[in-house]
Amino acid sequence: MAEVHVIGQIMGATGFSESSLFCKWGVHTGAAWKLLSGVREGQTQVDTPQIGDMAYWSHPIDLHFATKGLQGWPRLHLQVWSQDSFGRCQLAGYGFCHVPSSPGTHQLDCPTWRPLGSWREQLARAFVGGGPQLLHGDAIYSGADRYRLHTTSGGTVHLELSLLLRHFDRYGVEC
């Protein structure tokens, strides 16, 4: 079986209007993939940047997959939330990116979006907070039923992932 190691960090995020941000992340794979070691999902710390506007998380990612097929290549899905001084959390954006398929170190910039809602909900979000959220998280990384959504863009999440592939050439896969 071929193996894939994903080693890297969720470095941080820029371009969000709120400042105290954290990220809930997860990796979704197809049926042919098996996670041998590492945690498949997690949540970063809450960071308030003092210099500049980039919130830094430096959250380590270390995953070891074994796979029998190329379908369902791992996808990293992210939810960026902001936390205010009272401890309430508000959604800032959803995003996903495929784990790179070529070995080496990659800098990834993952754009995010959030559902917009009606003008009443937008007004409420501006004053009170809250706002619509997705009921099922799989809409973040799947294309089905996206046409129903009306969204606006959020900021960008920056990741640095290094990929180590093993035995892919044995199966004739070029990457």
Place this chain on the structure above:
Amino acid sequence: MVMKTALSCHLWGGVGGHGSLELGRWPSLSLSSQGLEEGISQITSKSQDARRALVWNFPIDVTFKSTNPYGWPQIVLSVYGPDVFGNDVVRGYGAVHVPLSPGRHKKTIPMFVPESTSKLQKFTSWFMGRRPEYTDPKVVAQGEGREVTRVRSQGFVTLLFNVVTKDMRKLGYDTGPPDTQGVSGPSPPQGLPR
């Protein structure tokens, strides 16, 4: 499956913040390492010229061996400095994985400190000189347990790595093209990276 040969990774280079370095453990089947895994640098002050640079130029020379890339070593930095009362307080924690591909790599990592829960605690800790800090700085190298921490990011540290690997290709691992990024040598950080 028994792997007869082992993966090993040498790294040497310099670190530019006052700080202590800990090389995160490689928790795999057979861990062995040579060279110092922890160190404390000298205390440095900002330069008087326009760069206002803090330079440690701290050498790191360590070799790791493992049979599995899972748990690849990370370097964990804790930076301390005196506050206005003269107490040594923590100024930042940061961590980064040692680069996977051989070659020369320059990394600038952000440093963050845990934040006090309330304004009163913030004032008390400032006054008493006891700021919130991690009991074990290696927490910064792990993902679990971080979701309840609130931090403030302030400052960056630049590290320069020269990495050599042995027998990774022999065991079937493909690390991709060697990317040296045209790094010329140690130099102080020129302003903010982004």
